[in-house]
Amino acid sequence: MIQALEAQLAAADTPETRLATWRVMQGLKVSARSSMEREDETPRRGIGGPALRALEARNRNRTVISDSTNDELDVEMARAFEGGVTTEEVDALILRKEMESRIELQYGVNITTDLTESAPTQWGTDELSEIEGTFARIPRNDLPHVGTVRKATGDQYPDGTAGVHLGDSVSLFEKAKYKGNRISSQESDLADNHARSAGGRARLPAVSRIEEDLAHEIGHEAAEHHGAAYRHFTEAAGWRQLHGDQLDDNGLDAAEIGRVTKDAARPGEVESVEHGGDVFRRQLNARWNKDGSPVYVARHAGAIPEGAGWDYAAASPDEHFAEVYTKAINAPETLHHDLVELPQRLYEDAQKEFLAAHQAMLGGLMLGEGETTALAAKTKAAGEKLARAKQAAESRSQQWQIMRQEVFGMSDKRVDQEAKRLAARGLGEDQLDEFRTQAAKAMTEDQLTRLSGRMSPQ
Numbered sequence: 001m002i003q004a005l006e007a008q009l010a011a012a013d014t015p016e017t018r019l020a021t022w023r024v025m026q027g028l029k030v031s032a033r034s035s036m037e038r039e040d041e042t043p044r045r046g047i048g049g050p051a052l053r054a055l056e057a058r059n060r061n062r063t064v065i066s067d068s069t070n071d072e073l074d075v076e077m078a079r080a081f082e083g084g085v086t087t088e089e090v091d092a093l094i095l096r097k098e099m100e101s102r103i104e105l106q107y108g109v110n111i112t113t114d115l116t117e118s119a120p121t122q123w124g125t126d127e128l129s130e131i132e133g134t135f136a137r138i139p140r141n142d143l144p145h146v147g148t149v150r151k152a153t154g155d156q157y158p159d160g161t162a163g164v165h166l167g168d169s170v171s172l173f174e175k176a177k178y179k180g181n182r183i184s185s186q187e188s189d190l191a192d193n194h195a196r197s198a199g200g201r202a203r204l205p206a207v208s209r210i211e212e213d214l215a216h217e218i219g220h221e222a223a224e225h226h227g228a229a230y231r232h233f234t235e236a237a238g239w240r241q242l243h244g245d246q247l248d249d250n251g252l253d254a255a256e257i258g259r260v261t262k263d264a265a266r267p268g269e270v271e272s273v274e275h276g277g278d279v280f281r282r283q284l285n286a287r288w289n290k291d292g293s294p295v296y297v298a299r300h301a302g303a304i305p306e307g308a309g310w311d312y313a314a315a316s317p318d319e320h321f322a323e324v325y326t327k328a329i330n331a332p333e334t335l336h337h338d339l340v341e342l343p344q345r346l347y348e349d350a351q352k353e354f355l356a357a358h359q360a361m362l363g364g365l366m367l368g369e370g371e372t373t374a375l376a377a378k379t380k381a382a383g384e385k386l387a388r389a390k391q392a393a394e395s396r397s398q399q400w401q402i403m404r405q406e407v408f409g410m411s412d413k414r415v416d417q418e419a420k421r422l423a424a425r426g427l428g429e430d431q432l433d434e435f436r437t438q439a440a441k442a443m444t445e446d447q448l449t450r451l452s453g454r455m456s457p458q
């Protein structure tokens with residue numbers, strides 16, 4: 001059947017015939033491959049728990065991919081025939097849709113658009129490459145729980161909204177004002193993300209908006225799928241949900257409560273108030289406040305790094321988890337810096353500062369009363385700074401550990417195992433040290449094996 005169609009396709013003498021023939025052939029190919037590639041769902045040795053659930057999800061998605069492909073092709077055909085179609089347009093359509101099908105079948109995730117003929121939306125081949133790159137970086141057991149990635153018009157959402165996840169479907173909005181800036185400039189050897197040139201154009205960012213957002217939305221799916229890890233993560237950050245009347249129980253005064261509860265038309269207008277080592281604010285995108293009443297959240301002040309790249313993480317525990325997830329996938333070295341190296345260094349600096357202030361205070365006991373009081377005040381301030389730095393270092397390193405071990409299944413033990421394998425292949429001590437230093441920052445198996453694949457005996 002397919003051979004006959006291929007002959008017909010080769011002989012097609014108008015773009016319309018070519019498109020019509022290819023459409024039938026492509027529908028058949030995708031449905032044949034998705035049924036042929038179904039995996040055996042019988043529980044057996046080595047396939048259980050997360051791997052089995054992922055396998056079942058891949059099988060479910062195969063049916064969805066095939067059905068959706070047929071719907072998409074019908075819409076594309078109708079659009080193409082409506083205004084007349086050239087050979088170049090047919091070729092471009094074929095290239096685009098064949099690339100899409102290849103990625104869908106390889107990763108077991110349906111890729112689609114809002115299928116409305118009136119508002120044509122397509123995935124371009126550049127965007128499909130970005131989706132493919134992201135899929136390649138996501139652990140194999142997390143990915144199939146995302147059944148569908150959709151390019152949507154999203155008219156019902158505020159302008160700034162870049163993506164949402166509903167059920168097992170992730171939508172990325174074509175009209176999103178957000179152009180990507182949380183991790184776009186962060187290059188990563190481990191994730192193999194580097195600034196790119198495209199067709200002689202200026203260098204493109206290392207991480208595109210689609211890559212940032214897609215991994216972020218998949219992070220929301222992962223939070224649901226790794227429930228215990230999500231709980232541990234939010235506990236490490238000190239997240240808790242509060243009703244309006246609980247703000248006062250937490251010691252906030254009337255002015256502070258006024259700032260936290262005031263209406264905000266835009267997310268950027270939500271005010272955060274720091275009190276007693278915690279930050280309080282109105283929660284955005286709450287999945288808890290279904291009755292429409294505002295929900296407030298508190299977290300440890302040092303749980304989230306400073307800086308614009310981390311603003312969105314401060315919106316809610318869900319966004320915090322999804323942001324750490326996308327940073328782990330796209331820029332693990334920077335994540336390690338922000339959650340482990342930097343807070344540890346600041347903690348050590350604060351210890352030194354406190355000790356120096358304390359020494360000075362002891363040494364100053366013989367001085368006049370005024371100077372002693374000033375030195376005591378300085379010591380107290382250094383002590384408070386130390387407590388904050390300690391909290392930040394502990395909270396962030398716990399978050400990092402939980403994401404690495406409980407979500408991605410990466411551990412120091414796994415790194416040791418890989419180092420032993422490299423040693424057996426003849427790598428020298430210096431190279432092994434270099435490997436261990438980099439591997440300590442790897443979050444996923446994909447990142448670790450990419451790193452070890454680059455090491456060869458010198």
Ligand SMILES: [Zn+2]
Nearest residue numbers: 216220319322
């Ligand atoms: Zn989100």
